[in-house]
Amino acid sequence: MVSRQEIRMTNKMVTNENLDVRTITMGINIMDCADEDITRFCDKVYDKITKKAEKLVSVGEEISAEFGVPVVNKRISITPVAIAASSVKADSFVPIAKALDRAAKTVGVNFIGGFSALVQKGMTRSDEILIDSIPEALSTTDYVCSSVNLEKGCNGD
Numbered sequence: 001m002v003s004r005q006e007i008r009m010t011n012k013m014v015t016n017e018n019l020d021v022r023t024i025t026m027g028i029n030i031m032d033c034a035d036e037d038i039t040r041f042c043d044k045v046y047d048k049i050t051k052k053a054e055k056l057v058s059v060g061e062e063i064s065a066e067f068g069v070p071v072v073n074k075r076i077s078i079t080p081v082a083i084a085a086s087s088v089k090a091d092s093f094v095p096i097a098k099a100l101d102r103a104a105k106t107v108g109v110n111f112i113g114g115f116s117a118l119v120q121k122g123m124t125r126s127d128e129i130l131i132d133s134i135p136e137a138l139s140t141t142d143y144v145c146s147s148v149n150l151e152k153g154c155n156g157d
Contacts, residue, residue, distance in 0.1 A: 023073040024060050028052050030084045030114075038090040042099035045084075049076060049103035049112075057108040076104065078114030086126040093130050097137035097144045104143035113145040120151050 033044035057074050064071040078084070081096055088096075097115050104112040115137060117127040134146050 023075055024056075024063070024071055025075050025077050026053050026056050027077050028079070030079045033084060034087050036087050036089045038085075038088050038093075038095055041085060041088050042095050045078075045096065046099045046103045046106075049078070049100070050106050053103075053107045053109065073110040074108070076107070076109050076112045076114075078112065080114055080116040080118055082117035082124070082127045082130040085130075086124065088126070091129065092136070093133040094136050094140065097133065097141050097146075101141035101144050109143065111143045111145050113147070115144050115146040116148065118149045120149055 028049055030045050030048060033041055033048055035041040035044060053076050056076070060071045060074045078100070081093060081100075085093060085096060093115075100112050100115060115130070115134070117123075117130045119127050119131075123131075131148060134148075137144060138146055
């Protein structure tokens with residue numbers, strides 16, 4: 001149970017110290033969207049994201065209203081595309097980025113992450129395609145975030 005003192009402290013933080021929840025994130029596994037055909041892959045990804053995240057923004061707003069604390073960003077994070085799209089037969093993953101962007105706009109989130117590659121232990125063909133696609137993908141979308149993990153482990157692996 002929340003005490004009156006805790007409520008007063010929270011109210012003070014919201015009004016005087018601009019307390020907010022920076023981001024709420026929904027993680028979505030898109031591995032089951034795998035397909036050799038990029039159009040089918042994009043359609044499956046779009047459909048899955050829009051179905052799973054259809055209430056993300058409204059729930060974030062309800063939480064904000066219930067607790068009186070602003071939720072600044074609502075975002076989606078998906079399985080890294082270079083992994084999920086490893087069976088796609090294509091020379092560019094830009095259509096995937098555009099499908100992600102369209103899904104983000106449909107559900108109303110602030111951004112969508114996962115147009116990513118994890119190459120710290122070597123690169124696959126899928127990683128190369130994704131990395132080559134990043135400049136065009138980011139210049140032709142509004143809500144897509146991209147990353148490439150190059151980090152080595154603490155023990156030098």
